Amino acid sequence: MKTRKVNIAVIGTGRMGSVHVANLIRNIPEANLVAICDIRLDVANQVAEDLGIERVVQDYHELLIDKEIEAVLIATSTNTHADIIIDCAKAGKHIFCEKPLALELDRIDEALSAVEKTSVKLQVGFNRRFDKSFQKVREIVHSGQIGRPSILRITNRDPELPNKEFLKVSGGMFLDMTIHDFDMARFQIGEVDEVYAIGNVMIDPELNSFGDIDTDIVTLKFSNGAIGAIDNSRQAVYGYDQRLEVFCLNGMAKADNEMENTVTTGNSSGFSASRLPFFFMQRYAPCYVEEVRQFIECVLDDLPTPTTGDDGRKAVVLGYAAWKSFHENRPVKISEIG
Structure with a gap:
């Protein structure tokens, strides 16, 4: 039985992000949600109030310099995914990113290249x-x-x-x-x-x-x-x-x-x-719970993720x-x- 938990932060607390936040707190005991982030601070603060989350930030870079945070879940608008993936990879954070990785193939390739240069894991959110x-x-x-x-x-x-x-x-x-x-x-x-x-x-x-x-x-x-x-x-x-x-x-x-x-x-x-x-x-x-639960399991047990960056690019x-x-x-x- 696993006793260690993965410290994770969620970047983006809109429709999908708020679902992931609630699942991490209520349904994935292997995860320890330590912070959430959204450029719309009022949105993030409301999610934090509803779910009892103590730490809320507006700039995701604050999370990347926190050595206690091992992984991030990205649920921001698509046009921000590649930049955040690149920054997270450079900071050594494992990454779960909602689909699509980006709408431009060159940006996807930049993000995947940044991940490949590190030992971090990347999972793409193809929940089905x-x-x-x-x-x-x-x-x-x-x-x-x-x-x-x-x-x-x-x-x-x-x-x-x-x-x-x-x-x-x-x-x-x-x-x-x-x-x-x-x-x-x-x-x-x-x-x-x-x-x-x-x-x-x-x-x-x-x-x-x-x-x-x-x-x-x-x-x-x-x-x-x-x-x-x-x-x-x-x-x-x-x-x-x-x-x-x-x-x-x-x-x-x-x-x-x-x-x-x-x-x-x-x-x-x-x-x-x-x-x-x-x-x-x-x-x-149930799929939104299971995909993130398996991502957390991959981080804990050092396993390959079930949906990879290559899967994200090919789609x-x-x-x-x-x-x-x-x-x-x-x-x-x-x-x-x-």
Whole structure:
């Protein structure tokens, strides 16, 4: 039984950061949250007051000179990730960073280079890899019991459009939303050689003004010969639609939607089931705990992280390939991106 705890600080206490802060305090006993940081000091102070955190800072550099802090969790805006990773690596702090590492490949490469020059660990926040159903599908397929995988299908549909101001700086559909599916495709099947993306604005015409889309289908060709299809929508009125299937030569494995409960009601009108969870915070709540718990375990036991900087970079490369395919209306080899 482990008795030592990892002293960790959280940089960024907005929507995702506050979730991680609460999980570290309530659900991950191996971690000792010693400080939080946000440039919006009022936001950080409110989180600290709600959760009983004593130390709050506005400048993350104050945390980096604290020798008692072993690790940091970065949940700031995407455009700050690379700089903070580089500074944390130079300070010798282990790093958990929310996805994406950055929206520019050269900035990602700078950050990964800084990490590689040190002995610090880096984990990227692809939380869906830690979903028990998706993990079970991968376990079945990788065991070989249902033969060689040949077709992957992923459905990922949000219940409503995010805030427009967020969308304008998010990198767009393929780098914000579909990036989760690109990582899941690699997690389930392996490396991707080629993508072909089509999409349109079907929900809100305002997205046209800043070059984004809200509906897409992306087909994938994998290095092992398998093929895949991802479908995304920013608005599914019936709830948060999250499904995955791997079809193999001797069978298939799939993960269906998780409902709010398992109750089915029958009456003279027929049968009705429970609703889907409304959003990702509800659907993937256990995954946010497990991904950080495993990061802490890797720090304690000096293990490699389950989602690496390379995983983070490859997901962004697939996002760029999808945008290139969409704009040029053709299949794009991943080798064209770099």
